[in-house]
Amino acid sequence: MGKVSYMRLKGSQNLRLRLLLSTLSTTPILIEDIRADATWPGLRPHEVSFLRVLEKVSDDCVVEINETGTKLKYKPGIVIGGRHLIHDCGTSRAIGYFLEPLIVLGLFGKKALSIRLKGATSSMTRLLGKSLELYNYDTVALICITNDSKDPSVDTFRSTTLPMLKQFGIPSEGLDLKIQCRGVPPHGGGEVILSIPIVQDSLKAITWIDEGMVKRIRGVTFSTKVSVQFENTMIHAARGIFNHLLPDVHIFTDHKAGDQAGKSPGYGISLFAETTSGCFISADTAVSYGRVDDEGELDDKKKELSPPGDIGEKIASVLLTKIEQGGVVDSTHQGLLFLLCALCPQDVSKVRVGKLSPYGIEVLRHIRDFLGVKFVIKPDPSTETVILKCVGCGLKNLSRKEMLTWDDIPFKDLLCFRMASQSTSLIRMGNLYEHNKVHNIAVNGPQKFHVLAVDQSIR
C-alpha cells in the first residue's frame, strides 16, 4: 500500500501495447527517453490522444507526463467502459491505432463499452461541452481518420478482427463497429462507433491451427470527395488478379458524399478472404494526400496520388501474398491473436500463423514481461508456418460486477433468495449460460445449487 513500484521501460516503441498490458495486468509503468534525441522530442499527438482514451474508459488512472513529454508515468485504474463516450482521435494516426487496444480493453471492463471516435477537425467546442456529460452516457465514440495506409482500416476491423474475437468465446451481440463518416488524411473527419461487450469471467482458450482453403473473397472500396469511378477501377483491377484463382469474389463500393465523406479526398480498398475453416485474411490500404508531418515538412503534397488501378492490383497481390504465407490470421492480426491467447484461462491455446511479423514478436515479448506468459514457438517446415502454444495467464475480469452464478456462493446467502421467490419455475441448466440475468439461485445442501428463477427485478 502507499508506495507504487513502477515497471521501468524505455522509448516510445509499442506505447499503446505497453499501456494496454499495463492496464490489463494493473502494473504501473514508467517510460523514459521517449524520443529524447529526436528533433521533436516527447509524445506524439496520437499517443497523447490514446492516453486520453484510456482516461476516458477507466476509473482512477493516473497519467503523468513531464514538460518535454519524454517521460511518462502511468498508473492504471479500473476499466469502467460505459456507453456514449466520445473521443477525438486527432489526425496524426488512423482509427486502427486506437481500435486495436480498445477492443481488448473493452472486454475486461465493468460495463460494455461503446465509444464514438471522431476525426480531429470537428468542432472542439462542441466536444468540450459534451465531455461533461461523459459519465452519464454509456458509449465510446472515436472521431478520426478511418482509413489510411499505415493502420488497419475500419473495414478490415469489421470484416476480420471482430470475427476473430468470436473464436475466443466473445458473444457476437454487442460487438459492433459502425462507420458513420469516413475520413482520410490529411484532414480526417471520420466517425465510427465501436461497441464491445465485456467478458463475464474470462476468455476461452482456442486451438486454431486449421487454416482451411479460401472459399470466398470479399471486400469494400470507398471513396470520399472523389468520383465513384475510382472505386470501379480498383475493383476491376483487383478482380483481374483474383479471376485466375476464384470465381467467388465480390467487392462492394461505398461512396460517401457530403458530411459523411470527411474533409479530404481519398479512396481505398479493403479485401478479405474467408477460408473453409472460418479464418479471415485481410489486406487494405487507402490513398490520399499525405498529412503534414510533425517535423513541419510537407510530405508529398504535390505528389500525384497513385492510380486506382494500381492500388487495386497491389492490394489484391498483398492479399494473395498473405494467403500464401498461411496461418489462421494475417500478419496484421498476429499481435492481437497472441495477446488474446495469453489472456485466456490456464488452458493450452494453440495457433498457427505465417511468418512472425515484427509487431507480433514485440507483442510476444511484452506479453512475457507483463503477463509472464511464454509461448512455445515451433516452426512447421512443411507449410512454412509457425505454430505457437501457450498456457494463458488466467486473467479474469476483475472489474466486472458480481452476478450470481453457480460457483460456491456461501449458501447461507442463498437461502433468503429462495424464500424471496416462492413461486419459482425451474429452468434447465442450459439456460444459465444463455441468460446473463440469472439473479436467483437457491441451494439445498452444500455445493448443490440450482437456479430457481431468472428475474432481473429481484435483487
Place this chain on the structure above:
Amino acid sequence: MAKLSEISHQKSKKKNDGSNEQGHKSHRIRKSGASAKKKSKSNPNSNEGLSKEQKKINNPKAFAFTSTVKAKRLQSRATEKEQKRLHVPTIDRTTGEPAPFVVVVQGPPQVGKSLLIKCLIKHYTKHNLPEVRGPITIISGKQRRLQFVECPNDINGMIDCAKFADLALLLIDGSYGFEMETFEFLNILQNHGFPRVMGVLTHLDKFKDVKKLKKTKQRLKHRFWTEIYDGAKLFYLSGLIHGKYTKREVHNLARFISVMKFPPLSWRVSHPYILVDRLKMLHPREGLLMLREVYNLVQLAWTSIFMQLVSFSFPYAHIAGVGDYPLSGITALADPCPLPSAAKKKGLRDKEKLFYAPMSGLGDLLYDKDAVYININDHFVQFSKDDGANEEGMPKGKQRDVGVELVKSLQNTKYSVDEKLEKSFISLFGKKPVPSSEAPTCSVDAREVADREVLLEPVEQYQHEIKDEDGELDEDSDTEDDDGLESLDGGKISDRKTSSQTIGDSSDEEALYSSEQRPPTQNNFKEQLDFHEGRVRRKAVFENEMDIDNQKDSGEDDEDGQDDESDSTDNDATENGDDENLSTHSDFSADDEEDNEDEMGNASKWKESLSERTALRHNINLMQLVYGKPPSKSSNEMKDTSEEESEDDEFFKPKGEGNKKSKEGVNDNDVDIDDCSKFLSNASIKDWKSEDLIASIRDRFVTGDWSKASLRNQLSEGVPGDNDDGDDAVFGEFEDLETGQKYESHQDDIGDSHKDDDLAAEERRLKKLALRAKFDAQYPSFTTYNPFSLFGVRREPGPEMLTEFSDEDDDGNNDAKTSHGQGNGSGYFDKLKEEIELRRQVNIAELNELDEVTRIEIEGYRTGTYLRIEVRDVPFQMVENFDPCHPILLGGLALGEENVGYMQVRLKRHRWHKKVLKTRDPIIVSIGWRRYQTVPIYAIEDSNGRHRMLKYTPEHMHCLAMFWGPLAPPHTGVVAVQNLSNNQASFRITATATVLEFNHAARIVKKIKLVGYACKIFKKTAFIEDMFTSDLEIARFEGAAIRTVSGIRGQVKKAVKEEIANKSKKKGGHAKEGIARCTFEDKIKMGDIVFLRAWSQVEIPQFYNPLTTALQPRDKTWQGMKTVAELRREQNLPVPVNKDSLYKAALPFASKPKDIPSRKRPLLENRRAVVMEPHERKVHALVQHLQLIRNEKIKKRKLKEEAKRKAQEVERAKEEQVSKKRQREERKGRHMIFDCCIIRCTSLINLQEPMLPKCEVGEKAASDRQI
C-alpha cells in the same frame, strides 16, 4: 484385529481379481444372533404387520398414483431433485500428481483432536507419533497422500485452516454437546468454499445410560444435519482403550477418509496455495538485529499447490498473518514423501507407507536446496551405533548401507560438538578468522529434547573413507560431500533415520548444488539460521570453499562437468534457467551418462529420433529469437533483434523492418520505433499474374486441388483423412450455436506434426481418455477410489467400460456408444461436461509434448511438487514467533489482486451475533487468503440505484458494505469478525458477505437537508438566505426543488445580484453571499422555513490493517483499531447526547387528559332505574356467579405464578453469582493449564433452541464449576 481384517480384504480382492471383474461380496443372511432373531420375528407376519412403505415395495402397482395432479406434482418433484443433484462442471487443470489432501481436525479444546490424529497416523503407518505439531503427511494409498493438520483453537487459526482444508473433521464432545467453535468453523468453511465435512463424536464413554447415549447421538446428528445437509456423515468414536480410540473405529474412519472425493473449490482452483511445513531463515541474525531490518525467508513447503504456480503470473503471495510479499525464488525439490511407483501391484508395501512430519518429531530425510537433513530419534541412533539389525524394516540396498556407514562413522567421533566445530574451522578455514561473536548467539530452543545432534566429520576425512568403497558409489559420495560440507559449516545436523527414503541420486544433488544462487553482496562467510522443530540452528556457509569444492567435483567426473555445462548453457538459454533445471536434471540423470558430447543436456530425451531433435533445436532457436537470452525488461530487447543477424535462420527473419533494424543496430531510433501493427512489406510484392505463382497457391483455394490442400492440412495437423470422418462423427455432437467452430478445431489439432500413425494412436488414446472421464463422471459409484483403495487397489474397468474401450480400432463402435450415451444423458449438462473433459485432455496432450524445461516455463510448477520458496523482506518476528501448531499458509495472488481500492460486498449480519453492526466500527474481514481490519460503511441500494448510507446494518436483511482494502475478485466469500479474543463466549462471527465489485471511487450518499429563511418576498418569488453559504454553491443547486414546511413547492433559480439583495450594504453593512432567488407555486410567508433536500457524498475511510498475527506470540490477542464504544468504555466517557434530539414526552391522544365540560345534571343512562324480569334476574345472577368463580380462579393462578417466579428468581440469582465467580476465576487463571480431566455436567440442553448461544454459556459455566 485391524491387520486381520486387512488381510481378509486383500484375500477377497485377490479372489475377485482372479475372475477379472469386481464383484461385491454377497450378503450373508444371519443364521444366529440377535439380528437373526429379529428377522425371524418380523418375517412370518404377512402383510398385516408391515408398514405402508413395505407394502409399497411388495406391491408397487397398487400404490401408483391415481390423479393427474398428483402425477404432475411427483414428476416435477422428481425433476427438481434431479436438477438439485447437478452442479456446474469445473475443469480440473491439475496435471501433476495430486497434492496431499489436507485433513483438518478441528474441535474445541480437550475434545481429542491430537489423539485422533495420532490414532490415524498409527493406523496408516504403524508408528506412534509423540506429539502433533505442524502438518503431518502420510501416504494412504497408491495415488493418495493425506496431510493431517490440527486446527488451532483461536479464530485466526480457524480461518486459516478453513482456507486450506480439503476435509474437515469436526470433533464434538458427545458428552457435552456442540460448542461454539464448531459452528464458527462451519460458518467460516461455508464462506470460503465448502470443503468436505465430517463430524466425529467423541467422549461417548461418559454416558452410562445406553438409552441416553442413543438419544443424544440422535439429537446431535439431527442438529448436525440441519447445519450441513441431511445425511451428513457423523462418526461415533465410542471411547478409549488404553488411551487410544478403538482400532476398529479408527479403521472405519480411515476408510471413510480414503474414499472421499474432493471437489474443486472455485477459489482454490484459480489461486495456488501452499501449506508450509518448514521455515528457514537465510540471513545472519546479527546484521538483522543491528539494522532492525527484515531479511530473507525461505519457506519449504509441502506441495499443496492446487494449481500451477508460475513465479510470474502469480508474482505475489500472501502469507497468512504476515502480508503480501513478492516471491523471489521458487525451486522444485525432491519429494520427501513421494507417491509409490506406478508398478502394477496391489496395495501399498510397508516401505511405501511413508510419512513426513518435520515438526512433529517424526520424519524422513529432508532435502533442501543445498543440504540434506537426516533426523534420527534417540533409540534409532542407538541402533545405528551397535551395528544392529534393521529395526525399521529398511531395505538393505547398497545406498542405504553407505548411509548407515556414514552415520555410524559420524557417531564414532570422540570429540564433542563444540570442540569439533572449532577444530574444523581451524583446519579448514584457518585463513579466514571467524567472527567469534557469531557462534554463541545461536539460541537453542528448549523444545529440542528428543533430537540428537550429530556432528559430521570434516570433509577430507570421509571423502577418504568413501573412496574405499566401490566405484559405483561415487555418486553418493559426492552427495555426502555436499552434505558434509554443509553440515560442517552449519555446525550441526540433527539426524533422523528414514524408513525407506533413499539418499537421492547424485545428479539431483549436484544440480541442486551447482545452481545455488547467492546474493552478490554477501561476504564469503554467511550464516544460515534454520528453524526446524522450533529450534534455531545456524549454519555457516563459506562461499569460496564451496566453489573450490565444486570445481573439484566437476574435475573428478565428467558427468558432473556435463551437468554444470548444461547448466550454464541453460542459464543462457532460459530466463529462469536456474530454477527449472533442477527438475530436469533429476529426471534425466540416467540419460546423461550417454550423451557426453551432447551440448544440450536437456535434449537427451529426444535423442532417439534425430528428426525430432532437430525440430527441438529449431524450436529453441525460434524461442530464443523471440525471447532472447537476457531476462530483459524490453529495454534490451532491441539487442536481441540485432542478434537475428547471427542466426542464419533466414526463414524466420522478418523481411522488411527486421533487416532494417538489424542494419541500424542498437540505437535510439529502435527504441522509438513507430507503433504499427500492420506489416508493410511493399518491396516483396510479387506479380501475381504470372502463372507459376498462381500455381503455387492454387491449392490454398477451394478451386484448387482439394486432396493436395487436405494433404497440407494433414501434414500440419497429422490427422489422416479417414480418421477425420470418424472424428466428425464423434465430436460433431458437441457443436453448439456459439462455439461450433471451436470444437471442430479441437479435434483437428489433437495431434501435432509428427508421424501419422503415432498421431492416430494418440488421437484414439485421447478420445478414450475423454470417454473414460465422461464415464467416470456419469457413474460416480465407479470411482477410482473404492472403499478398499486404502490398500491401493485400483478399480478394474466395469464390463460396460470394457466393451467400450477394448476395441481400439473399431471407431464405428465407439461412435455408436458415445451417441447412445448422449441420448441418455440430460443434454446440455453432459455436453458441458464433455466439453470440459475434452479441453482437459487436449491440455494434457499438448503439455506432454513439451520437454520438461519448457514445460515448467510454460505451465509453471505442477501440482504436487515439493517446492522451496524464497520470500524476501519478511519481518523477523515471523520466524521469532513461529509456532508449528499454527501452520503457515502461503497463498498466491492472481494478477492485479495486490491492488488496493474500495471493495463492495453484500453483507448480512450473522443471525447469532447479538448486535447489529454500526457503520464505521472496525471489523476484521477474511477475504480470499487475507485477513485484515477495515472500516466499513453500510449502505443499501435504493430503487433508483442510489447507494444510501445506513447507520446500522439491517436486522435480518442483506445490505451493502463498502470498505477500503486489497482487491478480491467478485464472488469471493467474506467472513467478518469483530473480536479475536479467545475468551469471548458468544458467537464470534459477526457477518458473512460476498464480494460484488471493486472500485476506485465509492459513491455512497446520505441525506442532507438544507434549511433557509425568506429574507424578501415578492409575489411568487422570494429571496432565501442561510440556505447556501456562497454564490458558487447556489450555482451548483440551480433548479433544485425546494419546499416550505407548509408544503409549498418551489425551485432554486439563481444567486441574487448583490445590489438587489444587500440593501443593507449601502447602509454600511456587510455584503452577504449565498442569497438565492427562488420561485414558489404560491406566495410564501415571511415566517416560512424553506427546505432543500439533497444528498451528500459519504467519505469512506481509506484504512485497512492487515492482521499480523504471525508476527506476535500466538497466544497474544491481536490488537487493532478499537471501536468508538470500546474507547469510550476504556476512558469512561459518556455517550454524547444532543439535547435537541431528545423528544419531549408527547403523549398519545388516548391518554391525554381531555377537557370535558362538567354537567350539572347526570346523563339519562345514569338516572334511569332498571327493573329486571324474573328470568332476566336469574340469568344475571348466574352470570355473576360464573364471573365470581372465574375471578377466583384467576386470582389463585396469579398467586401461584407469583410464588413460582419468586422461586425462579432466587435460583437465577444464585446461578448468576456462581457464574460470576467462575468468570472471575477463569479470568484469573486464563493461561493456566489444567491437567485434570474435566467432568462435565451431563444435563444437556436442546440445541435446536434458537437461544443456543446463551444456553451454552450458562451450561458451560455450571459445568466448569464442578471441576
